[in-house]
Amino acid sequence: MWQWLKKWWKVISSPAKYLSLGLLTLGGFIAGVIFWGAFNTGMEFTNTETFCVSCHEDNVYQEIQGTIHFTNRTGVRAICSDCHVPHNWTDKMARKMQASKEVWAWLTGSISTPEKFEARRLHMAQREWNRMKVNDSLECRNCHEFSYMDFTQQSQRAMTQHSSSLADGSKTCIDCHKGIAHQLPDMKGVEGF
Ligand code: HEC
Ligand code: HEC
Ligand code: HEC
Ligand code: HEC
Numbered sequence: 001m002w003q004w005l006k007k008w009w010k011v012i013s014s015p016a017k018y019l020s021l022g023l024l025t026l027g028g029f030i031a032g033v034i035f036w037g038a039f040n041t042g043m044e045f046t047n048t049e050t051f052c053v054s055c056h057e058d059n060v061y062q063e064i065q066g067t068i069h070f071t072n073r074t075g076v077r078a079i080c081s082d083c084h085v086p087h088n089w090t091d092k093m094a095r096k097m098q099a100s101k102e103v104w105a106w107l108t109g110s111i112s113t114p115e116k117f118e119a120r121r122l123h124m125a126q127r128e129w130n131r132m133k134v135n136d137s138l139e140c141r142n143c144h145e146f147s148y149m150d151f152t153q154q155s156q157r158a159m160t161q162h163s164s165s166l167a168d169g170s171k172t173c174i175d176c177h178k179g180i181a182h183q184l185p186d187m188k189g190v191e192g193f
Pocket of ligand 1 (some may be wrong): 046051052053054055071084105110111120124125128129
């Protein structure tokens with residue numbers, strides 16, 4: 001028994017001597033694939049609505065159900081991560097790291113009651129608006145593209161606005177479409193409202 005253990009200990013403690021480099025590389029590669037697979041599965045799961053709703057059930061999830069991005073004539077919809085999680089890998093990672101702070105906020109109950117949620121809402125909304133302003137409403141544009149819009153089929157108001165903002169490019173979707181999926185926060189004192 002001791003002999004056997006000793007033998008294996010030697011193998012484990014100085015692997016390169018006993019195992020060929022090729023085998024080690026292969027082992028490392030397989031471990032990498034497994035890790036990467038598990039990692040990506042985890043990443044995918046954290047993009048599901050089920051995941052987001054597990055914490056946001058009592059606040060935003062209630063309201064979104066009546067909106068165009070939840071039910072509409074054609075049955076195509078947007079889920080939380082479509083609007084809130086970037087597709088680009090680096091940005092996605094950055095957002096996920098940021099989101100780990102949400103777990104902490106959850107544990108400390110920063111939005112655990114409707115009152116607390118409302119009190120924090122403007123602050124949270126402004127962070128999302130800033131994010132979308134900076135990335136030129138990239139998430140909206142993943143689905144809606146000005147160049148494919150048939151302005152002539154839009155309402156007069158939409159047509160006028162869209163062709164003007166198209167022309168000067170100073171405005172982005174979120175400048176005009178705040179509160180598209182959720183009720184607006186209490187906007188008292190906010191510039192422009
Ligand atoms: C573990 C619970 C939990 C999960 C899961 C969760 N959130 Fe949150 N989320 C929170 C808490 C708590 C806050 C409030 C953070 C604060 O007080 O700063 C928050 C805030 C937010 C905000 C405001 C952002 C900001 O910068 O203030 C957005 C947007 C958001 N969550 C979207 C999502 C989306 C989309 C998902 C799924 C991909 C998700 N959340 C999953 C707990 C969670
Ligand atoms: C995952 C795809 C997707 C994303 C992301 C998305 N939308 Fe939409 N949007 C849709 C679909 C689908 C409809 C409904 C089309 C229909 O009428 O059948 C829609 C409808 C709309 C409408 C029409 C509202 C109405 O009452 O007629 C507006 C405005 C809109 N979206 C703005 C936005 C903005 C602003 C964003 C970014 C914050 C955004 N969308 C993100 C897919 C998306
Ligand atoms: C300068 C302001 C402005 C900008 C910028 C803007 N919109 Fe609009 N949009 C409007 C107005 C106003 C309407 C009409 C709303 C209504 O009639 O209720 C509208 C309507 C829409 C509709 C519904 C069209 C219809 O007739 O059914 C969609 C979809 C939409 N916008 C998407 C977008 C997207 C995506 C972007 C960014 C690429 C964007 N908008 C940028 C002002 C704007
Ligand atoms: C069509 C795009 C879209 C979808 C889908 C969407 N959001 Fe949002 N969300 C926004 C925008 C834009 C804001 C910034 C505030 C605003 O304009 O209402 C926001 C703000 C928030 C906030 C900050 C508090 C607030 O109400 O302003 C939270 C939390 C949040 N979203 C969570 C979610 C969760 C969870 C889901 C899925 C159940 C979801 N969102 C689906 C676009 C979206």
